[in-house]
Amino acid sequence: MAITAVPQAPRKPGRPMSPYATGPQRTSLGRKVRDNLTGHAFLIGAVLCFVVFSWYPMIRGIVMSFQRTRRGETTWVGWDNYSRLIADPSFWPAWKNTLYFTVLALVLGYAVPFFVAILLNEFRHAKGYLRVLVYLPVMLPPASALFLFKFYAYDPSEAGLFNAILTALHLPTSQWMQSPDMTMPAMVIASTWMNMGGAVLIYLASLQNIPGELYEAAELDGAGIWRRIRHVTIPQTRLILALLAMLQIVATMQLFIEPLILANGAGAEDSATSVAYLIYQHGFFQNDLNGAAALGVIMLVVLAGFSAVYVRLTAKQD
Amino acid sequence: MAQDSGTRTLISHSQLSRGRGKVIYWTLLIVVVTGFTLVFLGPLYWMVTGALKSGQEIAQTPPSLFPKDPQPQNYIDAWNNLALAKLLFNTFYYAIGAVLFQLVLDSAAAYSLSKLRPIFGNVILGLMLGTLMIPAMVLIVPQYVTVLDLPILHINLLDSPFAIWLPMVANAFNIFLLKRFFDSIPEELMAAALMDGASSLRTLWSIILPLSRPILGVVSIFAVTAVWKDFLWPKLVMPSPETRTVSVGIYTFAGGTPMNVVIAASVIAAIPTVIIFLIFQRNIMSGLTTGSIKG
Numbered sequence: 270m271a272i273t274a275v276p277q278a279p280r281k282p283g284r285p286m287s288p289y290a291t292g293p294q295r296t297s298l299g300r301k302v303r304d305n306l307t308g309h310a311f312l313i314g315a316v317l318c319f320v321v322f323s324w325y326p327m328i329r330g331i332v333m334s335f336q337r338t339r340r341g342e343t344t345w346v347g348w349d350n351y352s353r354l355i356a357d358p359s360f361w362p363a364w365k366n367t368l369y370f371t372v373l374a375l376v377l378g379y380a381v382p383f384f385v386a387i388l389l390n391e392f393r394h395a396k397g398y399l400r401v402l403v404y405l406p407v408m409l410p411p412a413s414a415l416f417l418f419k420f421y422a423y424d425p426s427e428a429g430l431f432n433a434i435l436t437a438l439h440l441p442t443s444q445w446m447q448s449p450d451m452t453m454p455a456m457v458i459a460s461t462w463m464n465m466g467g468a469v470l471i472y473l474a475s476l477q478n479i480p481g482e483l484y485e486a487a488e489l490d491g492a493g494i495w496r497r498i499r500h501v502t503i504p505q506t507r508l509i510l511a512l513l514a515m516l517q518i519v520a521t522m523q524l525f526i527e528p529l530i531l532a533n534g535a536g537a538e539d540s541a542t543s544v545a546y547l548i549y550q551h552g553f554f555q556n557d558l559n560g561a562a563a564l565g566v567i568m569l570v571v572l573a574g575f576s577a578v579y580v581r582l583t584a585k586q587d
Numbered sequence: 588m589a590q591d592s593g594t595r596t597l598i599s600h601s602q603l604s605r606g607r608g609k610v611i612y613w614t615l616l617i618v619v620v621t622g623f624t625l626v627f628l629g630p631l632y633w634m635v636t637g638a639l640k641s642g643q644e645i646a647q648t649p650p651s652l653f654p655k656d657p658q659p660q661n662y663i664d665a666w667n668n669l670a671l672a673k674l675l676f677n678t679f680y681y682a683i684g685a686v687l688f689q690l691v692l693d694s695a696a697a698y699s700l701s702k703l704r705p706i707f708g709n710v711i712l713g714l715m716l717g718t719l720m721i722p723a724m725v726l727i728v729p730q731y732v733t734v735l736d737l738p739i740l741h742i743n744l745l746d747s748p749f750a751i752w753l754p755m756v757a758n759a760f761n762i763f764l765l766k767r768f769f770d771s772i773p774e775e776l777m778a779a780a781l782m783d784g785a786s787s788l789r790t791l792w793s794i795i796l797p798l799s800r801p802i803l804g805v806v807s808i809f810a811v812t813a814v815w816k817d818f819l820w821p822k823l824v825m826p827s828p829e830t831r832t833v834s835v836g837i838y839t840f841a842g843g844t845p846m847n848v849v850i851a852a853s854v855i856a857a858i859p860t861v862i863i864f865l866i867f868q869r870n871i872m873s874g875l876t877t878g879s880i881k882g
Contacts, residue, residue, distance in 0.1 A: 307787050308705025315696035316711060318756035323718045325738065326729035333729060388619060390596050393603070395620050401868055402627040408864040410816050412834035413853035417634045420846040427648040430633055436649065462630070470875050481595025488599065497597055523724040526818050530838065545724040552728045553823065565725040572722060 334563035350563035354551070362539045363547045369453050370543065371521040378461040378468070379517055383510070385465070386472035387502060400473070404466035411463060415530040418459040419446070423531070446531055449540035456527040456541065464520075468513055475509040476502070511583050518575055522568065525549065544568055638662065638851035645847060658847075665852035668844065673829070674836040675859070681751045681821070681832065682814040686807045688752045689761060694803065697765035698791050702777055712766070715759040723820075730754065731823050750824040751814065761806045764874065768802040769795060805874030808867050815860050 337346045354360055389399055406414060422430045423445035432442040445455050483501045492500065503510070525545040528534060532541035534550075544564065552561030602608045637645060638661050639654040665671060700708050734744045734754075744750040772795060780790040796803070814821075814832075821832040831839065833856040841849050864871065 304703070305705040308699045308703035308708065311695040311699035311703060311787070311791075312705070312708070312711060314692035315715075315756055315762065318692065318753050319715055319718070321733060321738065322730060322754040323721075323726070323757045324714065326726050326733050327718075327721065329733065330726065330729035333732070387597065388615075391598055391603075392616055392619070393600075394616055399620065399623055400872065401865075402623045404868070404872070405627055405631070405861070405864065408812060408860045409857045410818075410834045410853075410860065412818055412838055413857040416837070416841065416849055416853045417630055420850055421633055421637050422630065426646070428646050428650050430630070430650065433648070433650050462626075467875060470872055476596070477594070479596075484595055484597055485599070494597065502597065519720075519722050523722050525724065548724060548727065549819070552731070558728055558732060561728045565728055568722065569725045572720075572725075576720065 330562045330565050333559050334566045337559050346559075350559050351567070354560050354563055354567075357547070357551075359535070359539060359542050359547055359550075363542045363544045366453065366540065366542055367522060367524055367544045370457060370524050371518055373453060373457040374460060374521040375514070375517060377457055378465055378521075379514060381461065382465045382468035383472055386469050386476055387498065389469070390473055390476045400470065403469045406463050407466040409463065411526050412530060414463050415459060415526065418455075419531050422459075423455055446541075447537055449536070449538045452532060452536045452540040456524070456531055459531065460521075460524075460527055468517075471509060471513065472506065475506045479505045511579070515576065515579050519572060522572060634850055635854055638665075638847055638854055640847065642845065642847065661845075661847045661851040662855070665848045665855060668848065669836060669840050669852050670828075671833065671836075671852060671855055674831055674833040675856075677825075677830060678815060678832045678834075679859075681748055682811045684748055684752045685755045685814050686810045688756050689758065689806060689810045690803060692756045693758065693762050693806065694765050694796065694799070695791070697762050697769055698795055700762070701766045701769035702772075702790075702795070703787060712762075715757075715762055717759075718757070719759050727819065727823070730820075734824055745824055746827050746830045748830075751817075751821060754820070755810065755813065761809065764806060765799070765802060768799055772798055801870065802874070804867070804870050808863060808871055809874065811863060812860055 334350055335345060335347060336343050337349065385403065389396065389403075392399070424430070424432065425442075425444045425447050427433060427436055427442060429445070431445065435442050443451050445451050479502065483505065484497055487497045487501050523545050524543040528536060528541040528543050528546050529549075534546060535542045545568075548561045548564045548568075551557040551564065598608075603612045636654050639657040639659065640651070641656060641658050644651060644655060699705060700712050734750050736743060744753075776794055777790060780794055785793070816834075817832070818834050818838070822835045822838070825831055825835065828836075828839075837849060837852045837856060840852070844852075
């Protein structure tokens with residue numbers, strides 16, 4: 270970036286010119302200690318914030334999941350919180366819904382941005398405009414965007430935007446959030462619309478790093494467009510594809526605001542309850558912070574399982 | 588032909604500028620530009636104009652493309668009934684504070700990790716980056732309990748802006764972005780400053796930070812949009828009506844407010860981030876991609 274035009278700091282006359290005059294062999298112990306202290310002094314503010322709001326809560330969450338606090342008294346209860354949670358009638362539906370959402374979002378929110386990026390990368394016109402368009406919804410506050418979907422797009426009467434389009438195309442209309450079968454697909458559509466811009470831009474950047482000679486060579490060998498995508502584009506962007514798949518799984522497992530706003534939480538017949546929503550329910554409505562912490566730990570373990578599979582899969586390919 | 592670079596992509600340039608390729612290229616371009624405009628701008632148009640329609644007009648079938656009898660009153664009602672001025676001010680205040688805390692503490696940390704490199708620096712960096720793998724939802728309960736009663740100090744941060752500012756400093760992604768940028772500043776500059784007897788603080792202030800304006804801009808924009816878009820955390824730690832953020836405020840009022848007014852409020856809430864995006868889109872896009880590409 271702007272590093273090339275760096276103004277050189279003026280050197281005072283009579284000082285040694287070599288920047289290496291204070292090499293490691295010349296430093297005394299006192300000097301070393303002082304340098305380290307200075308270094309840590311610059312770190313301390315951020316480190317304290319990590320300690321208080323990230324590292325300590327991590328441990329505290331695990332500890333809390335084995336405790337129960339009632340009327341200010343905390344006792345160790347072993348696995349009680351976990352068994353109580355698993356017995357919650359919403360526990361399995363929440364996992365089923367969350368995993369269903371994750372799979373749907375992976376199909377729609379993962380494949381679509383990749384092909385959109387490939388398409389945009391071919392265009393020599395309107396590139397900037399299309400990029401701004403795709404990223405625009407990412408900048409909206411999710412609550413704003415979801416109210417738009419809830420009230421205007423997913424209106425179950427024919428006055429709703431989606432139903433009006435379906436009617437105009439002579440297709441059957443849908444009850445959207447009122448129908449248990451459509452709840453998840455409707456949430457995935459809204460979520461993909463809001464979030465795909467980031468993935469598209471990251472793919473675009475990695476597509477631009479593919480050396481053009483590879484496509485040229487493939488074309489000379491008679492490879493068509495699809496084969497060029499399969500044998501050049503995908504292998505060349507494999508690392509980013511794998512990384513974004515993992516990030517997407519972590520993000521979709523935390524599905525929360527979509528059910529909260531679009532489905533008022535649980536939705537028709539528990540069709541929208543997500544694990545994250547259940548954490549919120551237990552922690553902040555049923556006054557069961559310990560149960561919510563236990564569910565958080567379960568979520569962490571499941572994600573760690575996914576990461577282990579991910580590391581296995583990506584390591585194998587290398 | 589407008590051509591941004593000579594790099595070869597999936598389909599060769601010559602193939603696209605001749606005969607059948609040219610026809611397909613232009614057809615596809617027009618289809619995609621129209622399609623994208625409808626898909627990404629269409630809903631926003633629907634939102635802005637829908638909030639101008641009357642209750643009857645919004646319920647009519649088929650829906651009208653333009654509001655027949657525009658009701659700017661919906662926007663005025665949203666502004667007054669939801670006390671949007673106060674909500675927007677709160678959110679803006681939290682966003683500015685988050686920017687300042689992140690710029691000061693995170694760039695000091697990144698500077699230390701990049702240039703001063705004290706012992707255990709790499710361990711600390713590793714622990715920080717490790718938090719990127721932990722989903723926010725897993726931490727939400729213990730974080731909330733921590734904010735209710737800070738360890739050692741025993742202070743309750745509920746309804747205090749510090750409950751938003753301080754957790755935002757623990758942002759490994761921003762520290763990583765800053766550190767990577769500082770890494771690219773030549774070591775000779777540091778040595779020259781040392782020769783001149785500049786302290787570490789002086790070097791950071793007069794050499795590193797002025798050179799790092801682009802990345803500081805990116806981090807600031809990310810901080811502002813993160814505060815503006817966040818929902819669950821401010822909902823939990825800012826429970827009073829006086830301290831709410833704009834998203835939480837609209838959500839709280841949504842139940843008992845006519846939907847056109849809720850949408851009008853949503854439009855108003857979205858304006859600041861959209862404006863920030865349109866002004867700083869280049870910085871945002873470069874920040875997004877530098878963090879993710881290796882090498």
